[in-house]
Amino acid sequence: MFNSPLHYCTKCKQYVELDQTKEQCAAMRGCDGRNCSLEGVFRPPAPAAAPALPTTDSKPAGPK
Numbered sequence: 237m238f239n240s241p242l243h244y245c246t247k248c249k250q251y252v253e254l255d256q257t258k259e260q261c262a263a264m265r266g267c268d269g270r271n272c273s274l275e276g277v278f279r280p281p282a283p284a285a286a287p288a289l290p291t292t293d294s295k296p297a298g299p300k
Contacts, residue, residue: 246273257281 240253248265258278262269 243274243277247271255279 240255242251243254244250245252245261245265248267250265252261252265252274254274254277256264256279258269258272258275259281261267261274261278262272
C-alpha cells in the first residue's frame with residue numbers, strides 16, 4: 237500500500253497529502269488556493285487531453 241507524503245500547511249493548520257494538485261487540496265479544505273505556501277510541492281495538474289485524430293482505416297460511406 238502506498239502512503240501519500242504529507243506536509244504541514246500553515247494556512248489551513250493541517251497536514252495535507254502531496255499526491256494531489258493544489259486545486260484539489262484547496263477544494264477539499266475550502267481554501268482559495270492563492271498564496272499557497274506549498275505551491276511547488278503538490279503534484280502538477282494533468283495536461284489537457286489531446287483531441288482525437290481521425291483514423292485512416294475507416295472507409296467513407298458510399299452507395300452500395
